[in-house]
Amino acid sequence: MTEELLETADEQDLRSGVRDMLAAECPWQSVLSFASGGGDAYDQKLWRTVATGMGLAGLLVPEAQGGAGAQWRAAAVVVEELGRAVAPVPYLSSAVVATTALGAVGEPELLGRLASGELTAALAVPYGLWSAPPLLSVSDGLANGAVRGVADALGAGLLLVPAEDGLYAVDGAAVRRTRVASLDETRPLCDLEFADAPARRVASLEAVPCALRSAATLVAAEQVGVASWCLDTTVAYLKERYQFGRPVGSFQALKHRLADLWVELTQARAVVAYAVADLSSGGDDASVAASLAKIVGSEVAVRAAEECVQMHGGIGFTWEHPAHLYLKRAKATAVAFGSPDRHRARLATLVDLPLEAS
Known part of the structure; x- marks a missing residue:
């Protein structure tokens, strides 16, 4: 298993x-400029390079639908490098998420558009x-209701919405979207309001847990990229950095902290x-492994980002240094798709740990 x-x-x-492309197309200065702008949903030029130029949007889409038909390991490599930048x-x-939800039932037309990068999609859950309980009501092909705090939905052309009887596809243009303040400006959040929005059922609700897993x-792979x-x-x-005539890194206390961080990473x-x-x-351990990965990924990303800010001294606390971008991403992703505490509670049920006696 180790070799695998x-x-x-x-x-x-x-x-x-991917790393070379991001070094050329996505230096931290451009990320800071994007975060400071506060207007765009995402960097469209960079997305064209990622999705179309390198063909990465279709990694998880079968070749028959215009994708690469690659494995999850390839997608994890890309996500990690995107997190690193x-x-x-x-x-x-x-x-990843939307493609997985659609791939479970094979929506060839939508999958092809996602694979080409022509269309972007978001799963409409906070x-x-x-877990994603049904958040909207759909009757006679029309969706009504609201979903708060959805990531990457601001510029999505397609929204996948859980309802009581399945997963529905809704054109993003038919939904009112309101941007809300978010800690991580590189991954904006928005509120969605559905008022008689035309909706088409594309899958059962069973597709949603698979997508969230x-x-x-x-996202744990992304957190490893942030931490690295x-x-x-x-x-x-x-x-x-020199202090007292010596490199700061030669001080034993700092070396020990970095060594501990390296082990955790x-x-x-x-x-x-x-x-x-x-x-x-x-495998049978997919749910257990997903929760465990989310726990350790969240904790090492936050720890690494905090150490980065602190060990850079005064410059690390300024807007002109990129450390704050990584701290915000680490903190935001720590609660994304379930916080470490929620996954610990879920892990306990998955491995049948007994409840603690009161």
Whole structure:
């Protein structure tokens, strides 16, 4: 099993290609400019490069529908690198979550448009929910109701909405969207209001838990990317920063903190790799592995981002340094698709742990 978790040569090439592209097309200065603007739903130029230029939007779409027919491991590599760059694109929401929900029943026309990057989609559930109860009522093909705090829905052309009798597809243009304040400006949230919006049933509600399980697993891969950037950047800075005539990184207390962080990140990477592999194989442990990955991914991302801010000293607390972008992404994704505490409670039920005696 250990060998199965190691990256293949193709996956290493994919990682290298995505990282090089992001270094050229998505430097932190452009991310900061996007976050400061506060207007666009996502970086459209970067999305065209990711989705069309590199063909990454269709990784999880079968070849028969115009996609690459790749495995979850390839998608996890892309998500991790996008997290490492805090790239403001709807890849996780559209190319992973929405595609998974549609792929369960095979919507060839919609999947083809998602694979090409022509269309982006979002699952209309609050960003912090792990389970998604029916949130709207649909009668005679018309959807009514409201969903609060949905990620990447502001610019989505298609919304997938859970209702009492299934999952419905709604044209984004038929929905009133109101942007709301969010901690992470690179992944905006919005409220959705449906008033007699035309809706078409595309799947049963069973598609939603599958999509959310994949979301929890892949967002953990994103968190590993966030943490790895924070660790690498902090180590590089402490080698260059001098105090009392010595590199700051030579101080034992800081070395110990970074060593502990490296161990935590290495463990998190292994846990996420196992969860992704289990997702790919359809193993019995997929739900357990997803919750475990979300727990460790969330905690290492927040820890790494906090250490990054603190160890950069005064500059780390300023708007001109990118550390705050990573801290915000880490904090926001920690509660996305279920907080660590919610997943711990879920994990306890999955492995049949007894309730603590009162």
